[in-house]
Amino acid sequence: MKEEANYYQRKLMNSRSSKLITQKNSLIEVLSMLEKGEFNEKIYNATKFPLLKDICLLYKDGIIKGTIPLEKNALVKHPKKESKIIRPISVLLNIKMPLSLLVALAIVSLSSERYGPITTIDGLYYSLMNIWVFWLFLPLTLGSLIFGLIYKKRNYKTKGNIIMGVIFSILLLTFGSFYLIGLKQYQTDTDYLYNIGELIKVDFPAPTKVITQNWMQGK
Structure with missing residues (x-):
């Protein structure tokens, strides 16, 4: 039964460190019971850690018998893994995500300026035209x-990648969505302008573009 006992030892050591700290005394007592190879009712009643109770019951039911030598350094906590490759990649990704937001903002700003907006409405319209860049x-x-x-x-220690990945994915998706939502409030139809020109006998240049904003549009 040595292999089965070793399996439970490894399972205990791979449990979350917070649980091991909480059940430190029970863990030491159960591992001592592994060495003695006999069921201890007091230890069973004292612990609330399900895995420890299961191991105790295995002794009570006679599934594990006899003395079982503990693995070397069994009580040593297994720290989070470090890697010369994984760690740098993790840090690099965490740095690039905030930068990606700034780069996207710069691209949108430069792209809208290229059209030479005259009014605030023009500036917002051309910004919304290019805001889909966030999705890239x-x-x-x-x-x-x-x-x-x-x-x-x-x-591995990659919790930061998960948190920042969720946050910046939501930000990029939200900003990019204004391309579909915000543009509905703008109109660039110039037919009415040419109709007015005919009435007042004024010729407007052919490549004319008029941008109007209607806050009720798209609601």
Whole structure:
């Protein structure tokens, strides 16, 4: 039964550190019981950790018998894994996500200025025309989120990638969505302008573009 006992030891050591700290005394007592190879009712009643209680019951039911040598360094907590590759990638992704938001803002601003807006309405319209650029950076934030989830399961320190991936994915998705929502409030139809020109006998230049905003539009 040595292999089965070793399995439970590894399972205990791989449990969350917070649980191990909470059940430290019970854990030490159960591991001592592993060495003695006999059921202890007092230890069973004292612990509230389900895995420890299950191991105690295995002794009570006679499933595990005899003395079982403890693995070397069994009581040593297993720290989160570090890697010369995973850690730098994690940090790099966390740095790039805030930068992606700033880069997207810069692109939208420069793109709208290219049209030479005259009024505030013009500026907002051309900004909304290019705000979909935020969506181009979603693969970076979603990739960081997936990266964090995969390697967190492997016991690496990638919780920051998960949190920042969620936050910046929501921000990029929200800003980019104004392309679909905000433009509904604007109209660029110039037919009415040419109709007025005919009435007042004024010729407007052919490549004329008029931007009007209707706050009731799209609601």
